[in-house]
Amino acid sequence: xxxxxSSHPTSHGSWQAVIGLEIHxxxxxxxxxxxxxxxxxxxxxxxxxxxxxxxxxxxLPVPNRAALHKAIRFGLAVGAxxxxxxxxxxxxxxxxxLPKGYQISQYxxxxxxxxxxxxxxxxGRTIDVEIQRAHLEEDAGKSVHxxxxxxxxxxxxxxxxxxxxxxxxxxLHSPAEAVAYMRTVHTLVRWLDICDGNMQEGSFRCDANVxxxxxxxxxLGTRAEIKxxxxxxxxxxxxxxxxxRQVRALENxxxxxxxxxxxxxxxHRTRSMRGKEDAHDYRYFPDPDLPxxxxxxxxxxxxxxxxxxxxxxxxARYESALGLPEADAAQLCSxxxxxxxxxxxxxxxxxxGAEHASGAQGREGSGSNAxxxxxxxxxxxxxALNEATVHIEASHVSAAQLAQLLARVGDGTISGKIAKxxxxxxxxxxxxADTIIAxxxxxxxxxxxxxxxxxxxxxxxxxxxxxxxxxxNDKLLQFFVGQAMKRTKGQANPQQLNALLRERLGPMAEx
Amino acid sequence: MTSAIAQLAASLRARRNSAxxxxxxxxxxxxxxxxxxxxxxVDEGAALAAAERADLTLAGGDTPALCGIPxxxxxxxxxNGMRTTCGSRMLEGFVxxxxxxxxxxxxxxxxxxxxxxxxxxxxxxxxNENSFFGPALNPWDLTRVPGGSSGGSAAAVAAGIVPFATGxxxxxxxxxPAAFCGITGLKPTYGRVSRWGMVAFASxxxxxxxxxxxxxxxxxxxxxxxxxxxxxxxxxDRPVDDYVGVLSxxxxxxxxxxxxxxxxxxxxxxxxTTVRAALAELEKLGALLVDIALPHxxxxxxxYYVIAPAEASSNLSRYDGVRxxxxxxxxxxxxxxxxxxxxxxxxxxxxxxxxxxxxALSAGYFDAYYLRAQRVRRLIANDFTEAFRQxxxxxxxxxxxxxxxxxxxxxxxxxxxxxxxxxxxxxxxGLPAISIPAGFSEGMPVGLQLIAPAFAEARLxxxxxxxxxxxxxxxxxxxGAA
Numbered sequence: 007x008x009x010x011x012s013s014h015p016t017s018h019g020s021w022q023a024v025i026g027l028e029i030h031x032x033x034x035x036x037x038x039x040x041x042x043x044x045x046x047x048x049x050x051x052x053x054x055x056x057x058x059x060x061x062x063x064x065x066l067p068v069p070n071r072a073a074l075h076k077a078i079r080f081g082l083a084v085g086a087x088x089x090x091x092x093x094x095x096x097x098x099x100x101x102x103x104l105p106k107g108y109q110i111s112q113y114x115x116x117x118x119x120x121x122x123x124x125x126x127x128x129x130g131r132t133i134d135v136e137i138q139r140a141h142l143e144e145d146a147g148k149s150v151h152x153x154x155x156x157x158x159x160x161x162x163x164x165x166x167x168x169x170x171x172x173x174x175x176x177x178l179h180s181p182a183e184a185v186a187y188m189r190t191v192h193t194l195v196r197w198l199d200i201c202d203g204n205m206q207e208g209s210f211r212c213d214a215n216v217x218x219x220x221x222x223x224x225x226l227g228t229r230a231e232i233k234x235x236x237x238x239x240x241x242x243x244x245x246x247x248x249x250x251r252q253v254r255a256l257e258n259x260x261x262x263x264x265x266x267x268x269x270x271x272x273x274h275r276t277r278s279m280r281g282k283e284d285a286h287d288y289r290y291f292p293d294p295d296l297p298x299x300x301x302x303x304x305x306x307x308x309x310x311x312x313x314x315x316x317x318x319x320x321x322a323r324y325e326s327a328l329g330l331p332e333a334d335a336a337q338l339c340s341x342x343x344x345x346x347x348x349x350x351x352x353x354x355x356x357x358x359g360a361e362h363a364s365g366a367q368g369r370e371g372s373g374s375n376a377x378x379x380x381x382x383x384x385x386x387x388x389x390a391l392n393e394a395t396v397h398i399e400a401s402h403v404s405a406a407q408l409a410q411l412l413a414r415v416g417d418g419t420i421s422g423k424i425a426k427x428x429x430x431x432x433x434x435x436x437x438x439a440d441t442i443i444a445x446x447x448x449x450x451x452x453x454x455x456x457x458x459x460x461x462x463x464x465x466x467x468x469x470x471x472x473x474x475x476x477x478x479n480d481k482l483l484q485f486f487v488g489q490a491m492k493r494t495k496g497q498a499n500p501q502q503l504n505a506l507l508r509e510r511l512g513p514m515a516e517x
Numbered sequence: 518m519t520s521a522i523a524q525l526a527a528s529l530r531a532r533r534n535s536a537x538x539x540x541x542x543x544x545x546x547x548x549x550x551x552x553x554x555x556x557x558x559v560d561e562g563a564a565l566a567a568a569e570r571a572d573l574t575l576a577g578g579d580t581p582a583l584c585g586i587p588x589x590x591x592x593x594x595x596x597n598g599m600r601t602t603c604g605s606r607m608l609e610g611f612v613x614x615x616x617x618x619x620x621x622x623x624x625x626x627x628x629x630x631x632x633x634x635x636x637x638x639x640x641x642x643x644x645n646e647n648s649f650f651g652p653a654l655n656p657w658d659l660t661r662v663p664g665g666s667s668g669g670s671a672a673a674v675a676a677g678i679v680p681f682a683t684g685x686x687x688x689x690x691x692x693x694p695a696a697f698c699g700i701t702g703l704k705p706t707y708g709r710v711s712r713w714g715m716v717a718f719a720s721x722x723x724x725x726x727x728x729x730x731x732x733x734x735x736x737x738x739x740x741x742x743x744x745x746x747x748x749x750x751x752x753x754d755r756p757v758d759d760y761v762g763v764l765s766x767x768x769x770x771x772x773x774x775x776x777x778x779x780x781x782x783x784x785x786x787x788x789x790t791t792v793r794a795a796l797a798e799l800e801k802l803g804a805l806l807v808d809i810a811l812p813h814x815x816x817x818x819x820x821y822y823v824i825a826p827a828e829a830s831s832n833l834s835r836y837d838g839v840r841x842x843x844x845x846x847x848x849x850x851x852x853x854x855x856x857x858x859x860x861x862x863x864x865x866x867x868x869x870x871x872x873x874x875x876x877a878l879s880a881g882y883f884d885a886y887y888l889r890a891q892r893v894r895r896l897i898a899n900d901f902t903e904a905f906r907q908x909x910x911x912x913x914x915x916x917x918x919x920x921x922x923x924x925x926x927x928x929x930x931x932x933x934x935x936x937x938x939x940x941x942x943x944x945x946x947g948l949p950a951i952s953i954p955a956g957f958s959e960g961m962p963v964g965l966q967l968i969a970p971a972f973a974e975a976r977l978x979x980x981x982x983x984x985x986x987x988x989x990x991x992x993x994x995x996x997g998a999a
Contacts, residue, residue, distance in 0.1 A: 057614065057615055060840060061835045061840070062595075062613065062614075062615075062841070063595065063601070063603065063608065063611065063613070063716040063717075063835070064594075064595045064601075064613070064617060064712075064713065064714040064715055064716045064717070065713075065714075066712060066713055066748060066749050066750065067750065068747065068748060068749075068750050069750065096831050098830075098831050098834060098878070100834065100837060100855055102837075102839050102851065105835060105839075105840060106834065106835050107831070107833075107834020107835050107837060108831055108834055160839065160840075287879055287880045289830075289831070289875065289878035289879060289880075289883075290878075291827065291831070291878055291883070291887060293720075294719075294720035294721035294751075294828055295717075295720050295750060295751065296750050296751075297750060297751060
């Protein structure tokens with residue numbers, strides 16, 4: 007389970023990296039944090055900006071309770087404390103796309119504090135990451151530098167969009183741990199339906215605080231903050247570069263300066279944006295326009311009642327109750343829609359009364375069905391979705407349709423190989439499995455008389471191969487299987503065909 | 518005796534006048550008194566159109582008391598399509614695309630807006646001398662200030678241009694000009710009147726209210742503008758009392774606290790004498806005078822002049838020359854755009870308070886200034902809570918002096934701030950208070966301030982009205998007899 011914060015082997019010898027992430031997750035509320043304007047992405051500039059978002063004189067913010075509830079969902083999912091009264095504060099600084107001259111955020115009393123999240127790292131360890139706080143804040147607008155000659159354009163559509171800033175303790179010790187943590191949070195916020203997780207559109211991005219210290223040292227080193235990284239790969243590369251830069255500097259006897267750095271994706275390096283001496287004095291103070299945000303026990307109970315089974319719990323259930331391998335369980339649970347699709351398939355399959363005959367037996371009766379369904383969801387279906395760049399929620403083949411197909415494999419109507427063709431036909435919209443099997447005459451031949459006649463015809467046709475086989479060339483068994491399949495248009499029951507072939511071919515010569 | 522609004526309402530209903538007549542007369546008086554500089558904007562076309570609509574409503578019968586009554590709005594309330602300057606060069610050309618809730622509610626009641634009243638820039642000031650549009654003058658003596666920041670509203674009502682005007686009160690900005698101009702000014706409880714569309718100065722203190730001749734007028738207006746507004750998160754969702762209905766409540770047995778702190782050294786002798794005479798009158802009407810203490814009263818000014826500028830420094834950050842408001846010509850860089858737009862757009866007092874407030878919120882000073890001021894604020898509120906265990910109302914002079922001369926304190930900000938000594942504590946505690954005319958000193962009006970517990974506006978208005986039923990100070994008008 008939890009590993010002590012020891013320095014595990016890295017390429018940095020006796021140095022330990024210390025990393026904390028501040029993740030900004032855009033909450034998928036329909037309207038902004040303090041105005042009724044839409045949060046939809048991609049509209050014409052400044053068409054989703056109300057008088058509040060433009061900060062006209064006399065306008066006032068009113069909190070969006072839906073955004074608050076989404077923040078609480080996150081807090082409950084990480085076992086955090088939910089503040090009964092949280093306080094909005096103003097963070098003051100001038101910037102052209104910050105219309106009020108301050109950002110409304112939470113400072114001393116955030117809505118969520120003291121949570122924990124179990125994170126599986128690539129190398130198989132599970133680390134326990136402390137989430138210090140998660141607070142609500144509004145996003146700024148956008149400065150567009152390339153729309154007009156020698157002028158910057160301001161688009162305030164994003165101004166006031168609700169964000170949840172999720173702050174981890176500095177407890178991550180490698181780029182791999184940081185990325186694993188970020189991925190786990192990414193899965194969780196989408197799973198909870200509080201953020202669409204779209205990193206291209208900036209709905210999920212992070213700042214990384216990175217420092218290094220000698221192994222065994224308990225004091226934190228001077229940190230650099232890398233701003234606004236919006237892909238898992240860039241986070242990994244940026245932190246990797248930053249650790250190396252700091253170690254190199256310290257080993258050369260240089261000091262690390264506390265500063266804000268930007269990641270340059272083109273060159274995979276970080277560069278200084280501003281030093282501590284240029285750091286803003288944000289002059290935080292409680293926003294007098296907004297009374298403390300109250301949350302009642304009843305509110306929390308209602309939100310708690312609406313919580314879905316969390317990804318970690320579901321993954322554990324897939325492993326223990328359904329007997330799925332860890333890798334399958336993890337992959338199914340990387341996305342709630344995928345996990346839900348898998349479960350719907352499994353439920354429909356059970357309704358067919360089918361039990362996959364040849365699959366491995368699970369600890370429960372449905373175990374073999376579970377493995378069959380997992381293989382199909384993660385295999386054929388995932389490949390088809392990928393190729394068509396369609397999300398599973400818009401899959402051309404529904405869970406019920408897939409279950410019918412798998413039921414036909416289970417009851418021996420078709421072979422697994424034929425099933426792939428049927429799936430392709432289903433994907434192309436030719437109807438459900440039974441229709442396609444009937445229309446194409448794909449029903450498997452399990453009549454031993456018919457199969458025997460086919461085999462006899464083949465043996466008569468290929469006497470030389472038969473002689474070679476009997477002389478000890480056992481590779482020719484596959485040749486005969488192939489010929490029999492060809493003659494039966496692939497509809498021969500493979501197990502039966504194998505058994506009958508061996509019987510007809512007779513014993514091989516001892517070699 | 519009945520109120521100016523009630524008289525006009527009666528004459529409108531008796532068809533002796535039309536709303537259009539009233540609007541035309543008021544516009545004529547506004548022109549006649551142009552020297553007072555009481556207004557920044559007068560929109561005759563809009564006023565006459567509103568009056569015509571009011572006449573149609575009146576013809577339909579059963580109408581609210583304010584239907585057809587002319588008014589001016591302090592130029593801090595946003596008016597859809599009518600420029601709203603806040604007394605500042607920064608907003609000289611700003612035309613809001615929406616109405617403040619106060620504006621919307623008064624228009625909904627049929628009241629007829631003539632235009633926008635002069636004021637100290639961003640409501641920062643006690644003399645109206647900080648207006649970019651020049652000072653409004655006191656109708657009682659044109660060499661004196663009308664008070665501030667709602668100086669134009671007070672001057673317009675005192676001169677008889679309009680029977681009432683809206684104002685805002687952050688540290689006394691309704692009550693002090695009402696006192697200086699010899700009219701009645703009501704500052705309601707914080708949260709009773711929506712701040713939506715009211716340009717912010719200090720959000721935790723700003724309060725919309727009314728200036729009019731008498732308490733009955735104030736009751737009619739408060740009835741129209743009070744009440745919950747979902748667009749203002751600090752607006753209170755609780756029922757609105759029948760302010761007009763309770764005006765006849767007698768003063769008998771009402772306990773009025775007299776705080777010695779409100780009669781301190783800064784109070785002019787003439788003002789003190791006049792206010793004591795008014796207290797004696799209240800006693801004659803059945804009120805019981807009780808000596809009380811407000812031990813932290815002397816801390817109100819320093820606490821206020823930390824909190825109000827701190828909030829203002831943040832509230833005024835939006836005036837950056839980027840989206841609206843004054844923008845300097847040919848900015849060389851972003852920093853140049855910010856610095857010159859703000860340097861040119863704001864006046865000296867506004868800049869002074871932005872600097873003070875920025876300092877008070879800065880790292881290293883926050884605890885010593887802002888947090889300490891907030892603690893003092895709690896002590897001051899507790900003083901009132903304690904006092905209201907013994908008394909129903911608290912009384913004292915609204916201002917320590919009568920209206921001072923133009924220029925007299927203009928170069929001495931501390932002397933100017935000290936003039937707010939009796940009013941700012943009320944804002945720090947969020948309480949309702951009213952200033953009513955109590956007599957004259959040196960030929961200038963003196964105001965009596967009554968303070969009530971939160972949401973006890975009805976008690977406040979009834980007491981003021983009873984006093985005005987037995988005195989005629991509020992009926993004195995400049996240049997003429999009662």
